[in-house]
Amino acid sequence: MPDGHADKAKHLTSLGSAFQSRFEHLGRLGDIENAILVNQQAVDLTPDGHAGKAAQLSNLGHAFQSRFKRLGELRDIENAILVTQQAVDLTPDGHADKARQLNNLGNAFSYRFEHLGELGDIENAILFRHQAVDLAPDGHAWKATWLNNLGSTLIFRFEFLGELKDIENAILVNQQAVDLTPNSHVGKAKLLSNLGSAFQSRFKHLGELGDIENAILVKRQAVDLTPNGHADKAGQLQNLGSALQSRFEKLGEPRDIIEATVAYKQATENTSSSPFTRYHAACCWAILCSKYQSPSSALDAYTVVLRIIPQVVWFGQTVHRRYEQLPKIGRTINAAAAMAISVEDLPRAVEWLEEGRSIVWKQILQLRTPLDELHQQHPDIADELLKVSLALDKAGTSSFQNIDSEVKHKSVEEEAQNHRRLADQYEELLQQVRKLDGFGSFLRPKKFSELAPAARNGPVVIINVHDSGCDALVVCPSTDIIHVPLPMFSSGEAVKMHSGLISSLRAGGVRDRETFQNLMNYEVSTFILKEILNKLWVFVAHPILSAVEGILYENSHASLPHITWCATGAFAFLPLHAAGIYGSDDPTKNLNISDFAVSSYTTTLTAMMGSGSKLKQDLTKTPSVLIVSQPGTGKEFLPSVAQEVEVIQRYTSPNHTCHLTHELATVGAVLGEMSKHEIIHFACHRTQDMENPLNSAFSLYDGRLDLNTLMRLSLENAELAVLSACETATGDERVPEEAIHLAAGMLAIGYPSVIATMWSICDPDAPLIADKVYANLLGHCDNSESQRVKLTPAYALHEAVKHLQEEVGEMNFVRWVPFIHFGV
Template sequence: MDHFHQSGDWTAIHNAVQLMEEVIKLTPDGHTKKAGQLSNLGSALFHRIEYLGELRDIENAILVTRQAVDLTPVDLTPDGCADKGARLTNLGNAFFLRFKYLGELGDIENAIPLYQEAVELTPDGYADKAAMLNNLGNSFSCRFECLGKLEDLENAILVKQQAVDLTPDGHATKAEQLNNLGDAFNSRFRHLGNLRDIENAILVSQQAVDLTPDGHADKAARLTSLGNALQNIENAILVNQQAVDLTPDGHADKAARLTNLGIAFQSRFEHLGKLEDLQNAILLKQQAVELTPDGYADKAAMLNNLGNSFSCRFKDLDIENAIFINQQAVDLTPDGHAHKQAFLNNLGGALQSRFRHFGELRDIENAILVRQQAVDLTPDDHADKAMLLNNLGRAFICRFQHLGKLEDMENAILMNQKAVDLTPDGHAHKAGLLNTLGAAFTLRFEHLGKIGDIMKATEALKQATENTSSRPFSRYQAAHLWAILCSKHQNPSTALNAYTVVLGIIPQVVWFGQTVHRRYEELLKIGRTINAAAAMAISVGDLSRAVEWLEEGRSIIWKQILQLRTPLDELRQQHPDLADELLRVSQALDKAGTSDFQDIDPEIKHKNAEEEAQNHHKLAAKYEELLQQVRELDGFGSFLRPKKFSELAPAAINGPVVIVNVAELRCDALVLCTSGEIVSVTLPTFSYKQAETLHLKLQSSLRAHGVRVDRDGDLATHLAEEANQDHFISILADLWSHIVQPILSKIEQVLYENADHFLPHITWCATGALAFLPLHAAGIYGSDNPMNIFDFTVSSYTTTLTAMLGSCSKPKRDPTVVRSVLIVSQPATPGQSPLPDVVKEVEAIQHYTSPDHTCHLTHEFATVGAVLGEMSKHEIIHLACHGIQDMKNPLSSAFLLYDGGLELNTLMRLSLENAELAILSACETATGHENLPEEAVHLAAGMLAIGYPSVIATMWSIRDSDTPLIADKVYANLLGHRDNSESQKAKLTPAYALHEAVKHLRKEVGEMNFVRWVPFIHFGV
């Protein structure tokens, strides 16, 4: 036994059991040592049980330890009391072990009084006192998990803390006792949500791991406990993986550790949404189920965990598997078992999920039935009662929405209110419970119209947003619904308060620690919230706040990327060390999550991707910590916070910027004037729905002209009969009549006061579906009184005001200085249709560029690496090649070069200081993603973000034969002919140069040939 205790070598225990059995056979009944020998045999059997998990060892252990207790009198001497206490403890251990394997509550009830008697009999100062307290604490923890009575958990922490305090540093059992205390703190945190408990759990669990040498048999178990305590999911996965790796196949705890690792992966899936994490969780939990023999107490729990993962993934087969597995867990669990209610609850969840997808009434009936059973089995003082009530309430709501019976709604509110009342403020689940209650009150208001329900709903939702320990998305959902209800049923100032909270939570939802792709997926959930917030601000006349909010909510990902590249000169002057650390972390975070693991072994790929994800999240946490430090310094309180209007106003220094906000409440234009004034233009005849309809009509018109339109599925059903019709004239007329003409009329004086002898310049910043429509071509065409925007103004677009600020602040370049130009051409890209007119396009450009200041990469020389290597060396880049807009993965949108695609994802890693203009003579370079209209996920936006202040791009596929003419006229107006001094003096800015070029193309192809001349647009300054 000593060898085993010192080394953790399990093979030593077999010999110990055999020797002790022989010794006991040789010792006559009545011998004074008989009781001690029986007790020692029980201890040896306990250790063998932990390794082999055989039930016969448990029964034998109970038998021999009971005999030992019966043979031991309570001696009045301290030593005699201690002996009796030790043997009572061993008998308690035997019952405890049987409970662990069979799950019968009676065994834990037998163990607790035995442990208590042992503690009371053992004098203070005896070496075993701490161990006895530790065992008593474990039994209290176990009963808490069964019955959910917080009194047991409090007692567990109390006696486990006593055990730790009684054990000197360096003692062999110190690590075990710390580990058990950590488990108890973690359990209390899970049920009460007190952050101090999780901090204590991590602290003592880490101490337990540190005290346990590598190779020790308990190392894996202690890593598992630490993994369960860590709120940082990355660390939890790491230490749980170590625990699994350290546990040999065949070990009795292998299945439990696989399950814990699976739970950690599922937790990360629920936070970050990576499907790969859920796949890993299912795989690990399946392995755990397969390793656990039928009849083991943990079998039902492992089946239950696996069923939950299948429900989470939900495919047709998954939900059937989930129901089948959860039903198995219920069937394997006898009535009266501590976990019965949890398994019933999860079965109800799977049934409810199937009902939502297939609509079978019997599923929701059964879901309510089993969830009601779960509630009925759970006493009010059980820590899980609130969650079970909340889930039953959700089931009632689900049936109410299907059948419309008011009784179901009343029951739902009753259950949800009780769940909220049972949950203390600050609990991690409180926001979710309040969300459900708020939604229930809202539903009842919609059916009965009682204003009191709206008051109750908004109060519940407001409380949910204030529970900062809850998940950001739960708080966002609450704030969003709160704002909507206030907008519809309460005063605007209350709605503005709610929207202020929404804006504050969004950065936590779209977190730096996620990959860029994942952040875009999170933005899909946020949708039109920003536009609704701005509309509410406009309705009360708070125009500067509306501008600030629209700016804060647009191109969120681009601004995050630009934020990481912000110069830190001012900070460095006053706090150089902090600036250097922030720069280091910013640069690392800028590159995080971008590695390519495509061509390596899958197992290594998974490991590398896992390590990179963990590093990414740690960098994000460190970055936020450093930002907070900077903002606490004098003079840096607003460091890298969203810009105020006073900081945004200079974006209009070169001409008015028109932000068109399209929301369901109302549509408006906000015109930022060069004076710093905001002019509001109400657009009463335009609507959000109309913008979507015009977008669909544009898609139809492009199809009619044979232009590829990358949409998932067909057009909306109400336009199905009009598919492939040409709506261009009506689209452009509607844009003119409902948007552009009212705006131009309102700002006519502002527009022309700085125009000199040129046409005035407008920069458009549109929201919603309007972001995909050609405002620059709006007009009345084909009539006796034509009226077109291009006769009154030159149009540009911008993704955000921030994108213009850096360029506006730069000193203007001397027009006589020769610009260096990088030309990238691909007339015959491998695997793509040829572009024969690209050769003519390049020749046209070369009429205006200096050979000494021009680099031309073409054919096999135009590789991704070569282009990336040259971009920083030239002020102007001209890309004449195929371009693609990837609708499913917008960051894979790319310029197609000789050896592959120069993707938006790759471009985002660049930061160019001397860049001036990018001309993207390719298809779909400013198309964007229809589900992310505020994000401008296209190649033109990418070029703006990496440092090009001015970009010429295309809204859809262009004709190859049109590009030489556009190139010729753009460069003629932009650079002037290199051999003509007069033309050198008449240079125009990119926006005006493109305006003139498109005018020539329009004359060439005909004004009514919209599909040819409309797609060419200018972004930036």
């Protein structure tokens, strides 16, 4: 049918409705993508004054809402509100479709309320849904559905504000919706489930047994009416499990717990349902098993949780959306690991902690994995996988700033759909590869036997923090995992310590690479930090060092052995490398970790595996160094940057050095040079964006070199990045398991070793650290007789920090503690 045909838009609308219906039954993402595509075409083909325009806009809004429920991308619900509001505005009062348009607009506001929690959205949702119900006569085919929607919205407002009249009205209108709908109606199950939710909500508020009995009764009916394989089935089962759990908590009948766990388990098995629903059901199942059933059943449940996580934090989502999913996932992983530790399945605990940390970084690195072995045996599928991997790695990164808004909207939509199609293709190719002989574990999470070599240069200490307690798992070069319980520590203590650390830095007036202010509060800051480092020593570091004392030195070829910290939760923000007893009147009682070992940090064991082989210093080869300096201007001027560059150049030759500064240090120039040099040194300001961590950046002459841009690089010859800027290893406390900071970014793009800062550094300290680090790394390039041992970066920084301690005083913690080493 040609585009100019009078019926073209009508048939596109029908096709969109068919795709929408199949999506609602089977939950296939491709169907809702197609529904949006053809509904948008129908809208575009229909002139503004056309009588059918409002209905087409409403259908498009409904499709956007459905995809929002599936993927959670805020842009979809914003678009849904926009086009549905247009549909309402185009529909005159008295028109037969007015009630439907109002209901759809109410739905859109309700979904946005669930996502953002803003009261104005739920008020709008109730207003428009009420209007829809009021406009529908009793015999209207959609009256029951609209009553049900109004009831759901009243439940949300009740749970938000706690006003009893809202839940009373919700039960009333939900019951009316059920009574108006015959059992044979396809939507009856959803109405029953929502009525059950209203009863359960009132039960939680008033505690009346009749309410939870009614909730279970109607939720059972909802499950029975929903066929297996239907997209709604997991949600109905999860709702039933929740009601049974509530009754157990009231009456203590073991039967309810058994039935609840069965319902949650069945919900996880309904693969056509939303991954978010199935993940939540799996978590509920695991928690119930942990509390009331056997550890083995809890481990089974957590195994399913881990299996669903890649569908929740999915390649086809934007990186920003993936990060939004991670805070709850991190806590679940800690709980899973704690359960595995409790039954002494230490390898599984390590595997799960590895699988659940730095999820997004690992996804990025996975797309850049060399396919050499696959290419040798199956070149065709290797080429196809490489092509899709490269495209998926770059997906979603185009910029549309200077494009007409309508064109921009369509371009963003097309790119998002293309991104998701690539993710589907990638996953299909992985499944094909895993069916080939010898490739069954291709790009699957690593088993412990594959992770253990990360400890080849010294023990790696993984610290798990959970409500049930804290534990250290020490992965050793030559023995089994050593479990060190930390009974004197808790997740709450770690959070409290992190809060104290932040307070102490504020008290000390630590600012961005400038001389610290508020020096009269220096004593307060020092006292708090001293207490934190003391506790870390007594309750964490000393028990761990005592447990590994026998093996700590057996692999050490230097004066001190090497230890790597891999911490979870709030521990990820605590200075474990500086734990110790300082300032004692008896000098013999002053002890700290640096007396016993050289410390490094890692985001994951995988990060050490990928880069360990790269860092083999060729002492005959002088590494090339890229220096990027940007002292800034005015108030933000960094006076010591010039001196910092000068001391680095003492140890490098002009032939092996590139210095970009002032107007030469542009984003494009730095990106262009990074692949040509083994070492990069940033001496500049940085910006930390806590709202969108991927916008954290180095401040250069013409703008910001941000984490999002760096993530697109993949460097092969990189050896070391020195980030002489503030807070380059601080991260985001909302997602401690992800290490969303510039240091982790440099590790991910190919630098096996990174020197970074936990908080703001004092500007004059940067040249002191640089001088000793490069002297230890490179020696004096102009002195051919100098045969001094060239240290690896971790040892080079260790010596440099010791020197800084001597200069500023060991008790001046804010000055020397922030300098840390990541990687190998």
